[in-house]
Amino acid sequence: MTRRSTITGVGKYVPPKVLTNYDLEDMVDTSHEWIVQRTGIEKRHIAADDTPCSELAIKAARQALDDAELKAKELDLILVATVTPDMFFPATACLLQEKLGADKAAGFDLEAGCSGFVYALSVADQYISAGTYDNILVVGSETLSKIVDWEDRSTCVLFGDGAGAAVLQPSQRGGILATELGSDGSGAESLYLPGGGSLNPSSEKTLANKLHYLKMEGNQVFRFAVKIMGEASLEVLKKANLTPEDVDFFVPHQANTRIIKAAAKRLDLAEDNMIVNLPEYGNTSSASVPIALEEAVAEGRIQEGDILVLVAFGAGLTWSAAVMEWHKGGK
Ligand code: ACO
Numbered sequence: 001m002t003r004r005s006t007i008t009g010v011g012k013y014v015p016p017k018v019l020t021n022y023d024l025e026d027m028v029d030t031s032h033e034w035i036v037q038r039t040g041i042e043k044r045h046i047a048a049d050d051t052p053c054s055e056l057a058i059k060a061a062r063q064a065l066d067d068a069e070l071k072a073k074e075l076d077l078i079l080v081a082t083v084t085p086d087m088f089f090p091a092t093a094c095l096l097q098e099k100l101g102a103d104k105a106a107g108f109d110l111e112a113g114c115s116g117f118v119y120a121l122s123v124a125d126q127y128i129s130a131g132t133y134d135n136i137l138v139v140g141s142e143t144l145s146k147i148v149d150w151e152d153r154s155t156c157v158l159f160g161d162g163a164g165a166a167v168l169q170p171s172q173r174g175g176i177l178a179t180e181l182g183s184d185g186s187g188a189e190s191l192y193l194p195g196g197g198s199l200n201p202s203s204e205k206t207l208a209n210k211l212h213y214l215k216m217e218g219n220q221v222f223r224f225a226v227k228i229m230g231e232a233s234l235e236v237l238k239k240a241n242l243t244p245e246d247v248d249f250f251v252p253h254q255a256n257t258r259i260i261k262a263a264a265k266r267l268d269l270a271e272d273n274m275i276v277n278l279p280e281y282g283n284t285s286s287a288s289v290p291i292a293l294e295e296a297v298a299e300g301r302i303q304e305g306d307i308l309v310l311v312a313f314g315a316g317l318t319w320s321a322a323v324m325e326w327h328k329g330g331k
Helices: 021-025 032-039 053-068 092-100 116-129 185-190 204-208 218-239 257-266 285-298
Strands: 004-013 018-020 043-045 077-081 106-110 136-143 161-171 175-183 249-252 307-314 318-325
Touching: 004 053, 004 116, 004 175, 004 285, 018 021, 021 032, 032 257, 043 161, 053 077, 053 092, 053 136, 053 161, 053 285, 077 092, 077 116, 092 106, 092 136, 106 116, 116 136, 116 161, 116 175, 116 285, 116 307, 116 318, 136 285, 161 285, 175 218, 185 218, 218 257, 218 307, 218 318, 249 257, 249 285, 285 307
Parallel strands: 077 106, 077 136, 249 307
Antiparallel strands: 004 161, 018 043, 136 161, 175 318, 307 318
């Protein structure tokens, strides 16, 4: 019988500072009404200037380890999904390994835009299914506020900071039933950060041209997102021999309530089946799915035995989906 993995612990952390839509009205030419109507976002949490990605990650990670009743020293692998690592290198996962005291864990970062957490979950699932590792920490952590152009109203209203984490262990019942990943690099320039890499190394010119900030063609990403959220969900369900009617909850990437509603419509799902916390946090990229998952579990909405679909899209362009039978204590 194939060895399955299951999530045995979840955690989340968002920085205390809150930036409301009303605050943004004083910064750029926008309004609370526009942002709510077009995106569903009401506020977002913003990391302090001296708080890097790893600081958010460690708090979410510790909660997930406590929830799983697992010691950091027992971890075999740490995966961090992020587009805002502390540094280009070393990997934020290695900084986390040291801060946690996870002496025997390997660690690496994974970059798949907002799809990153579910990508990392699927990698962790493979290691556990293959019997290579038993205890894996998967974290999605972002400080998008540090790469957003706060003078660009078309992007700065969308994003927030935060971290979510999950511990994966072998499962006796339920757990991850199937995963689905994809990419389409022809859409790379729909959402990208052009400066600072080997294509445009940092220089006075890249700074002057604001190439160190995130750029996005919102309409292109929107069209892609509406299509792919439904398609990826159907594909992953097919792999698990399930249909949308079998699903108790969808935990979608939190980018825009209109995208989530369109996906629900395509799947013929009631909106009650969608976990949505976008009004509070905005788009926290790879942290959005694990933060939403942690909250739905903490609120008691997700119960043992529920069928969940986690689904995300993001820069790359990329997409990722996982279907699981929720048995947190299924180890
Ligand atoms: N406040 C007021 N007006 C604004 C703002 C703002 N913050 N931003 C744009 N506008 C204006 C535009 O300038 C435009 O004005 P114009 O008609 O005079 O030219 C008008 O509003 C409409 O702009 P659109 O871009 O057509 O608005 P749209 O309804 O498409 O909403 C949005 C824009 C919210 C960005 C939407 O396209 C979207 O959500 N796209 C998906 C983005 C996304 O999910 N990105 C994350 C991907 S995941 C990752 O990897 C990070």
